[in-house]
Amino acid sequence: MLRKLLTGLVLVSIVAVFFAIPTFAGNLKGTLEINSWWTAGGEAEGLNALFEIYNAKYPDVEVINATVAGGAGAHAKAVFKTRMLGGDPPDTFQVHAGHELIDTWVVPGYMQPLTDIYKSEGWTETMPSGVLDIVSYKGDYWSVPVNIHRSNVLWFNKSIFSKYKITPPRTFSQFFDVCDELKAKGVVPFVMGTKDGWEAGHVFESVLLGKLGTNDYNGLWTGEVKWSDARVTDALETFAKMGTYLNTDHSALTWDEAGQYLLKEKGAMMIMGDWTNGWFMSVGFEDYGWAPPPDNEGIFLALSDSFALPKGCKNQENVIAWLKVLGSKEGQYSFNKAKGSIPARTDIDISDYNDYLKSAARDWQKDAISPSVMHGAAASEGWTTEFKDITSLFVSKPDVSYAQKALITAAEEYLKK
Amino acid sequence: MKISVTRLLIYIMLAIFTIFYIIPMYIMVVTGMKSFAEVSLDTMWNLPFSLNFNSFNLAWLGSTKGGFRGLSGSFLNSVFLVIPATVISALLGSLNGYVLTKWRFYGSDLIFTMILFGMFIPYQSIIIPLVLTLQKLHVYGTIPGLILVHVIYGLPISTLIFRNYYITVPTEMVEASKIDGANFLGIYRWVIFPLSTPGFAVAMIWQFTSIWNDFLFGLIVTPNPASQPITVALNNLAGSYFVQWNVQIAGALLTVLPPILVYIFLGRFFLKGLLQGSLKG
Amino acid sequence: MQIKGDKWTPILFITPSIVAVGIFIYGFIGWTGFISFTKWNDVIPDYTRVGFENYRKLFANMRFQIDLHNTLVFTVIFVTSCLLIGLLLAILIDQRIKGEGIFRNLFLLPMAFSFVVSGVIWHWLFNPGSIQLGNIGVNQLFEKVGLNFLICGWYTDPNIGIKAVAIAAIWQFSGYTMALYLAGLRGIPLELREAASIDGADQFQIFYYILLPFLRPITFGAIIILGHISLKIFDLVMAMTGSGPAFSCDVPALFMYDTTFRGNNFARGASIAIILLLLVSLLIIPYLITTFRKEA
DSSP states (O other), X not given: OHHHHHHHHHHHHHHHXXXXXXHTSOOOTTEEEEEEOOOSHHHHHHHHHHHHHHHHHOTTSEEEEEEOOSGGGHHHHHHHHHHHHTTOOOSXXXXXXXXXXIIIIITTTOBOOOHHHHHHHTHHHHSOHHHHHHTEETTEEXXXXXXXXXXXXXXXXXXXXXXXXXXXXXXHHHHHHHHHHHHHTTOEEEOOOXXXXXXXXXXXXXXXXXXXXXXXXXXXXXXXXXXXXHXXXXXXXXXXXXXXXXXXXXXXXXXHHHHXXXXXTSEEEXXXXXXXXXXXXXXXXXXXXXXXXXXXXXXXXXXXXXXXXXXXXXXXXXXXXXHHHHHSHHHHHHHHHHHTOXXXXXXXXXXXXXHHHHHHHHHHHHSEEEEOTTTTSSSOHHHHHHHHHHHHHHHHSOOHHHHHHHXXXXXXXXXXX | OOOOHHHHHHHHHHHHHHHHHHHHHHHHHHHHTSOGGGOOGGGTTSOOSSOOOHHHHHHHHEETTTTEEOSHHHHHHHHHHHHHHHHHHHHHHHHHHHHHHHSOOTTHHHHHHHHHHGGGSOGGGGHHHHHHHHHHTTOTTSHHHHXXXXXXXHHHHHHHHHHHHHTTXXXXXXXXXXXXXXXXXXXXXXXXXXXXXXXXXXXXXXXXXXXXXXXXXXXXXXXSTTTOOHHHHHHTTSOSSOOOHXXXXXXXXXXXXXXHHHHHHHHHHHHHHHHTTTTOO | OOOTTTTHHHHHHHHXXXXXXXXXXXXXXXXXXXXXXXXOOSSSOOOOBOXXXXXXXXXXXXXXXXXXXXXXXXXXXXXXXXXXXXXXXXXXXXXXXXXXXHHHHHHHGGGGSOHHHHXXXXXXXXXXXXXXXXXXXXXXXXXHXXXXXXXXXXXXXXXXXXXXXXXXXXXXXXXHHHHHHHHHHHHSOHHXXXXXXXXXXXXXXXXXXXXHHHHXXXXXXXXXXXXXXXXXXXXXXXXXXXXXXXXXXOOHHHHHHHHHHTXXXXXXXXXXXXXXXXXXXXXXXXHHHHHHHHHO
């Protein structure tokens, strides 16, 4: 009986292996593989909008949407890196504009410059200098930014604020007053979800920005400002104090699960990037207001998703066509409307975007711009990961001197490269 | 009919354990049957309003609006992966076990130790050289490549299972056959293989489950959506910030169905095999 | 008397495995070891030798220290509980109870699940909820049945952390030890037990002096399998808790993945891998000594 079973299985396996082989006979002509971790909600819709535009122009190219979910991009990055190091570069992949792109991929020489495309498409005129700076290195441009996201936004539940007659706090001392008041009323003043590990760093970069202002915050990442600065100590102490007003279950929740506190009117404020706006839209929540975090007024902490052109990718022309779609008016308009971010280009009519996005676009035009660290713009991936670990530990173990020493060490290590 | 106190105690303890074991499965089934609106952390224990198989549909077929591919494509990939890998892995393990126990030669114990030790490496640490090697062999990104990976990394456990089992087979049988003039392959075919059912049961069930449920190798070796196994596709049902939990769990239930069926229907062979010494040590 | 030519056939048949293991396991371990002695911490490989520098820094790293502690705690709890619970269940089932097949299958079933799936479920079950949102998960269940003293923060409490993950892992693998012990118990000749009974031994004595020694080799084997799973644990932690508050759920495998693929610190990742390997070797050595001594 076992023998029959075994023989049967062996036959099936032989058949199966032959079935599997033809699928991979190496047929890569006329395809385009887009790699990202945009797997749901507004992001997927945004991606689909871009695919539609691309397919209309190039109906013979088969677009493969190769997404890898999970780990806030960690799994996707594991795949990209093994492929790049393994000599099988993906056609194109999602990468944060800024140091993540430059230090990880451009400096080691894995990417091709896109300056010619920028010139032929006229992007040097239609994209603001803040963005052009972030994607340039040694005089060339290296990726096409699809969107701009803002990291430093304070979201709050409007009903709670109007119920207790609170206005968005503009300084940290006002912030703590508001927190005390809310705490006394049994509402969680400030919510965070720290399960994915990066959220603490995300909030902390706003605090740093508030204490140091644009220029000196930027200076931290170039070495002009030392991490031993007293304002960094102040930022850590402030962050520690914020921790006393947190929801107790933060380590069990991702940022959007923490956002449920706002949806249920049990929590009042959260500092999170403006993909929160996209999330609110997808769950149909409208009772929210936004403001710059304390001491952050007039500063736009920016990050950007972009796509680049690896050396040795298999479908170079298809990728270049894709990049052009990304940077086109049509592409940027449709993608950002669905995703809930603003276009990188400044010449796009967004009058039918929602209120938050319109106000963000206005801020983008007039505010000072700083690069977000947690999302790949301000520092290399190695440094960002250290920053992430230090701040994540800090939330549960607010040891100011330990954290500051660790930050100083990390800066030393990564600045001397 | 009077039940003694001890027997009552036994049943009570079993009942308590049963509750412990069932709870996670209950949550899975109940969540899979809820609609998206019903799914919420604070109502996780509640039964669904109605028996709703929509989540399963969505998980299987995917949804462009939701932005995820369904599991149906990768289900077949997993099947084409697991069956050959399990069979080949078991056969090789059986041959290895046979060699190491019935044909001992100088150094065979050392070889067994070296093979066994391979079971213990953390796989994350070798994925880069693995990808490079697979590239050189021109099987990177393909299902045959993934089969190769699983067969190789399954060699230690498979060899262990068969070696422990064949040790219980009396050497006299093999010696008698040798005297009768049988050779290596002959003995295997006529003496060892017919006896090997328990070993194959344990090895194949163990390998089936662990290969079907593997995520890391599937992710790294075959990230391409057309060739990825079901565990990788399942992971991609999740959004980067938005998880439709009813769909995710329904997908997980679909993914777990084959191994569960294997354990339900073939579980007793697994036990019988263990009884005969395959994974004891 | 061996047929001529059959000296080499067995060696021929085992050679593919030796070659495969040689390359894919030892070759790669060698590569990893080599990397751990270099300075490669960016996407461009950098093979400058730095001796034991990476190891020195690793042991001074707070996250790694916490990881080692977590691994120790997890391994001890996971392995001991699986053995004890498995043994208990095996004894219970061995008592010729009604519905034995159903219980056996039920306890074995968790092994069919992948860690990724069970991690998500236990993530929900052990989510404690909060004052504002109320109890959820098992806390909610405890509240309903009046077992309030069992309510706690689970993995959100840095003092519990990895122990909550251990419970999830125990759920998954105690069926396996149960199956082993059941097979072991059933393998003990009935005459032995009966003879002891006739000689006047009570149940407990029979168990302690006769059954337990028989089960020792099984226990050894189980410790190896469970121990290596616990030292390498990754999927479960990633899906269930991530690193946890103050890294109370973090484990070396998670640190390795994070630092290699998010932080591009390949050298550090490699050193963590080598440490893990050394830890696992500690497990296997006593096993090998006893096995080979026994069979000699």
